[in-house]
Amino acid sequence: MNPTSSLTAPGTGTTPSAPTGSGPAADRGRADVSGRERLAALVQRQGVLAVLLLVVVIASFVYPTFATLDNARGVTVQASFLAVVALGMTLVIITGGIDLSVGSVFALGGVLAAWASQWGILPALLVPLVACGTIGLINGLLIARAGMAPFIVTLASLLGARGLLLALTDEGATTYLVPKGSAFAELGQGSIGGFGYPILVALVLFAVGGVVLQRTSFGQTLFAVGGSSDAATLMGLPVARAKVTVYLLSGLLAGLAGAVNAARLSSGVTIIGAGMELDAIAAVVIGGTLLVGGAGSVSGTLWGVLLLAVIQNLINQIGTLNSSYQSVVSGGFLILVVVAQRYLSRSRSTV
Amino acid sequence: MTLPKRSRALSVACLVVATAALALSGCAKSETSDQAGGDSSQGAQVVQTPTASAATGSGCSLTAYGAPKLDLKNAVVGFSQSEKEANPFRIAETQSIKDEAAKIGVKKLLTTNAQSQLSKQISDIQDMLAQGAQFLIVAPLNSDGLEPALQAAAAKKVPVLTIDRKVNATACKDYLAFLGSDFVEQGKRAADAMIKATGGTGKVAILLGSSGNSVTTDRTKGFVDQVAAQAPGIEIVAQQTGEFARDKGQQVMEQLIQSKPDITAVYAENDEMALGAVTALKAAGKAPGKDVKVVSIDGTRNAVQALANGELNAVIESNPRFGPLAFATAQKFYAGEGIPEDVIIADRAYDASNAKASLGGAY
Numbered sequence: 001m002n003p004t005s006s007l008t009a010p011g012t013g014t015t016p017s018a019p020t021g022s023g024p025a026a027d028r029g030r031a032d033v034s035g036r037e038r039l040a041a042l043v044q045r046q047g048v049l050a051v052l053l054l055v056v057v058i059a060s061f062v063y064p065t066f067a068t069l070d071n072a073r074g075v076t077v078q079a080s081f082l083a084v085v086a087l088g089m090t091l092v093i094i095t096g097g098i099d100l101s102v103g104s105v106f107a108l109g110g111v112l113a114a115w116a117s118q119w120g121i122l123p124a125l126l127v128p129l130v131a132c133g134t135i136g137l138i139n140g141l142l143i144a145r146a147g148m149a150p151f152i153v154t155l156a157s158l159l160g161a162r163g164l165l166l167a168l169t170d171e172g173a174t175t176y177l178v179p180k181g182s183a184f185a186e187l188g189q190g191s192i193g194g195f196g197y198p199i200l201v202a203l204v205l206f207a208v209g210g211v212v213l214q215r216t217s218f219g220q221t222l223f224a225v226g227g228s229s230d231a232a233t234l235m236g237l238p239v240a241r242a243k244v245t246v247y248l249l250s251g252l253l254a255g256l257a258g259a260v261n262a263a264r265l266s267s268g269v270t271i272i273g274a275g276m277e278l279d280a281i282a283a284v285v286i287g288g289t290l291l292v293g294g295a296g297s298v299s300g301t302l303w304g305v306l307l308l309a310v311i312q313n314l315i316n317q318i319g320t321l322n323s324s325y326q327s328v329v330s331g332g333f334l335i336l337v338v339v340a341q342r343y344l345s346r347s348r349s350t351v
Numbered sequence: 352m353t354l355p356k357r358s359r360a361l362s363v364a365c366l367v368v369a370t371a372a373l374a375l376s377g378c379a380k381s382e383t384s385d386q387a388g389g390d391s392s393q394g395a396q397v398v399q400t401p402t403a404s405a406a407t408g409s410g411c412s413l414t415a416y417g418a419p420k421l422d423l424k425n426a427v428v429g430f431s432q433s434e435k436e437a438n439p440f441r442i443a444e445t446q447s448i449k450d451e452a453a454k455i456g457v458k459k460l461l462t463t464n465a466q467s468q469l470s471k472q473i474s475d476i477q478d479m480l481a482q483g484a485q486f487l488i489v490a491p492l493n494s495d496g497l498e499p500a501l502q503a504a505a506a507k508k509v510p511v512l513t514i515d516r517k518v519n520a521t522a523c524k525d526y527l528a529f530l531g532s533d534f535v536e537q538g539k540r541a542a543d544a545m546i547k548a549t550g551g552t553g554k555v556a557i558l559l560g561s562s563g564n565s566v567t568t569d570r571t572k573g574f575v576d577q578v579a580a581q582a583p584g585i586e587i588v589a590q591q592t593g594e595f596a597r598d599k600g601q602q603v604m605e606q607l608i609q610s611k612p613d614i615t616a617v618y619a620e621n622d623e624m625a626l627g628a629v630t631a632l633k634a635a636g637k638a639p640g641k642d643v644k645v646v647s648i649d650g651t652r653n654a655v656q657a658l659a660n661g662e663l664n665a666v667i668e669s670n671p672r673f674g675p676l677a678f679a680t681a682q683k684f685y686a687g688e689g690i691p692e693d694v695i696i697a698d699r700a701y702d703a704s705n706a707k708a709s710l711g712g713a714y
Contacts (some may be wrong), residue, residue, distance in 0.1 A: 065482040074477035074503070078470060172563015175495045175519075189499070265469075267519075269496035270563045272469050312471065316463055316478035323464040323475075324435075 040344040044288045044295070047340065048303045051333075055310055063317045071313065073194050077264075079309035080202035081106075083302060084257035086280040086287075087202075087209050088250030090301045093284050094213070095246050096226040096293025097150040100277045101139060102254040104161035105132045107273030109258025111165050113184070114176035114268025121184040124263070128255040135161055136251020140244035154247075158277070165270060172270040178263055188263025198260050205253070209298040222246065226293025282330060283308055286337045307333065394712035396676045399533075399697035410689030411523035418510045421485055421685050423678065428452060429461040429479035431472055433492035433516070436464065438595075438623060439651040443714035444515065444671040448488060451674030455682075469496050476500035480507055487511045488677050489526075494519045494565050501525045512680060514673040516565065522692040527684065530676055530694045532669050534566050537648050538573020538620075540700060542581065544665035545574075545618055548644040552584035553615035556607050558593040558600050558624040567592075570620045570648060588614060593624040600624030604631035616644040622654035622666065629662050640664055650701060655713040659706035666706075668698040671714060 060067035085102050092099045109128035117124035135157050142153045166172055178185050190197050213219035221242045224232040233239050262268050281291075287304030289296025308330055315326045413420065430452075436442045445462065452460040461479045465472035472492050479487065480503055487504055491497055491513055501520055504511050511526040520526055545555065557574065560567035571590070578585050588611055593600035600619060604627060607614060619625035625647030632639040639645050639662045647654060650668035657663045676696065684690050701709055 068481060071478070071481040074474060074481060077499075078474045078477070081470070166562060169563065173568055177495070177519075189502075261470075264499055265496040266498045267495035269469055269493055271467075271493055272496070275468075309474075312474060313478055316461075316475060317482065319461055319482075323466060323471075327466075 043340065044344055045297060045300060046288075048287050048300055048307060048337070052303050052307045052310065055307070055314070059310070059314055059317070063314075066314070066317055069194065073191075073196070075309050075313050076199050076306075077196040079305050080196070080198040081257045081261045082276065082279055082283065082308070083202045083305040084205055084260075085254050085276060086283045086301050086305050087205055087298055088246075088253035089277075089280040090284050090287070090289055090296060090298050091209070091213070091222060091246040092150075092250050093281070093289050093291060094222050094226045094293055094296045095243055096229065097143065097243065097246065098154065098281070099136075099139065099247060099250045100151065100154040101135065101157035101161055102250060102280055103273040103276035103278075104158045104165065105135055105251055105254040105273075106258040106261070106276055107270065108132065108135075108161045108165045108168075109255035110262035110265075110272065111168055111176065111258075111268035111270060112255075113259035113262040114178050115168070117176075117178045117182060117184045117263075121182065121187065124178075124184040125256070125259055128259045129252055132251045132255025132258070133248060134251070136248040136254075137244065139251065140247030143247060144240040144243035150247075169268070169270050175270065176268040178266045178268075180266070184263050185266060186263075188260050188265070196264070198264060201256075201260060206298055206302055213298055218242065218245070223294060226290075226295070228294075279308065282334050285341075286333055288337070288341075290341060291338075394670065394672060394699075394714065396670050396672055397697045398676065398694055400693075400695045410691040411527060411684075412689045413684060413687055415689075416510060416523055416527060416684075418508050423486070423681060423685065424456050425458050426485045427459045427461065427483050428457050428681075429476070429482075429484035429487045430463070431475050431479065431487065431489045432462065432464040433472060433490045434465070434467050439653070439714050440621075440649060440669070440671045444490065444673055447672040447674035448677065449674070451678045455678055457678075465492055467492060469493055473497060473500045477503050480504060480509060485509060486681055488673075489513050490673075491516045491518050498525075510681075510684065512677055514677055515671070517693075528680065528690045528692055528694060530673060530680060531696065532698050533695050534569030534669075535573040537667050537669060537698060538570040538575075539577040540573075540667045540698075541570070541618060541646050541648055541665070542574045542577035544667065544700065544702065545578070545616060545644070545646045546582045546585065548646060548664040549585065549616050551582045553644070554586050554588045554611070554613055555616045555618055556589040556591070556604075556611065556614050557587060558603060558617060558619040558628060559590055560592070560595045560620040560624075562592055562594075564595075567620060574618055585616075593619070593627065595621050595623060597623040597627040600627030601631045602627070604628040605635070608632070608635045608637070614643060616646070619645065619647040622647050622649040622651040625663060625666075626653060626657060629657060650699070650713050652710065652713040655701050655706050655710055658701055658703065659710065661703065664702070666701040668700065670696055670698055 065071065085106055089099055089102060109132045112128040112131055113124045116127040139153050139157055142148045143150050187197055221237050224237055225239050225242050229239055283304035284301050285291055286307060287300030289300060311329050312326050315321050315323055430448050432441060432445050434441050436445055449460065461482060461484055463475035463479060465475055469492050476487065476489065477500060487509055489511055494517060497518055501511060505525060512528060512530065513526055514530045516531065517529045518526060522528055557571065559571060575587065578587065589607055591603045593603045600623060608631065617628050619628055625645055628645060629639040632643055637643050644664045646665045647663065648667045648669055650666050654663060654666050658666055680690055680694065
């Protein structure tokens, strides 16, 4: 990342649409490339949405059973859990970090929620939030205060959370059930107009996430930290606090997603969440957030999650394809996006 | 504080991990034993309980379930497989469903594979319902957690027949019925075979299946209880998971040979782990089947071949060919007959005496 741009326009990262504060040196030569640069930024921000819309439109014409209300309900409910997890991941990746623990934390949150649901909806939400928030907090403190690599710290908590889950469930032999008809079960299974509450939860969280990221000083700090951690420190930004907060939020969101998922499944299933961190990372990157940090958006992540969900749905619609191809197609998209990002960021670094 | 360069390298590293996992998860090793799935004319499933005469009369009928009448020949049938077709059991199971659907002339068979992800199995089932599936055959990945899918099916009045694993739900309401083996009984029979092979004394190591899997729990319980009741001379000295995988089974066996060299017998909860254990024993200079007795469950072709070669001592079958029985059950159901909650199939047992002759019936 270019440290100058972060210094002069903290928060906007590589987004060129905020020239305020740019030095005269940066202005020179910007005019020639600004058109191309703007296009690059547009592709980066909205490219995945265009791809998603294209895929949906084509699929609607080709497969009569694709563009049905039923199908839309199914796909969106299923996607909402990954979406919430990927929201936290987006914040972490924008700061230049990574959180590998979310899959295990998601599963742990589900088990704790199902266990606590016997005492009502409040414990069913609070217990997983406290536990998963604690894991996130520990991740954040080790990374921000002790300066350890996010990859290793969160890999350790991936293993730790999974182990804790197995210990709580007697090596997975015990499955805690959510009482039928309870308010907590309703949270996962109820719906408005056929669209389940989990979708609502995800949409609200994304709206809040978008506002926080784009409109608050905390959000701007995250971009600055991701752009250049050193520069952000020199500017007197609360870098460590920002880092701790994103890992805390990531843990909380993964725990919440796990809890709502348990409500939907009526049970604290122990085998879920394995590999979910990779899906979340894929969705974030496909959504246009740079894996090196400093640039990204939560809306892109939402489209990325939906794109992955639609691909899975389409493979089933096609029917004759082995479902393994889902991973092949998702992987292909990921490569395409990364190549595009590389190309686009190169065209911008010529500024 | 992370230097940008370092964090970039880190990010690239995890991107590689992410991409590789995404891309490779589809291309896991595929078992290429000759004619996996076996000869479908041999090794057909036989119902053990309830017997044919007892099956009629009671049970879940079309009217009790509230499903519309259907001619399977004009129907869209969906099959949801739980795990990758990377082991003989799953290969044979899926093939058997496909073969039988073709044989009776089902209009359209939709097939999906959840790749061991519960969330994917739920969306698979919902996707098939959205595509107009009128009858569903589901191999559940887990006993709990399929509720949203079952509810979606019930809302559309689509009957769900579960095979090989049971779901924790109400039969005839949340799902139609369960077809499968009695896993506790398989464990018991494995214990009987072990007692016979060892003469009732010895130090046994158990290679457990995946943790938290009901099949693991049942096969362990059946074996341990039967050994405790019938052969006090047999001591169970180790229980470690080999996760139903050949490489894990081999790895665990290698460690056990080091840590407990006096082991005289191994009970593997599936054939793949047993074959891994055989490799490990051979590498350590022990003769599997002689120095160390090996008993396992499944009845795959490779295991029965090993049995014929004298490297295994007994194999209890777990028959995966659900196609004929599943569609026969569906036809009975639509003909107005009552379907019992649990249809338990009779699994065979292989030993040295019948291994060669039975090779054609193994999968």
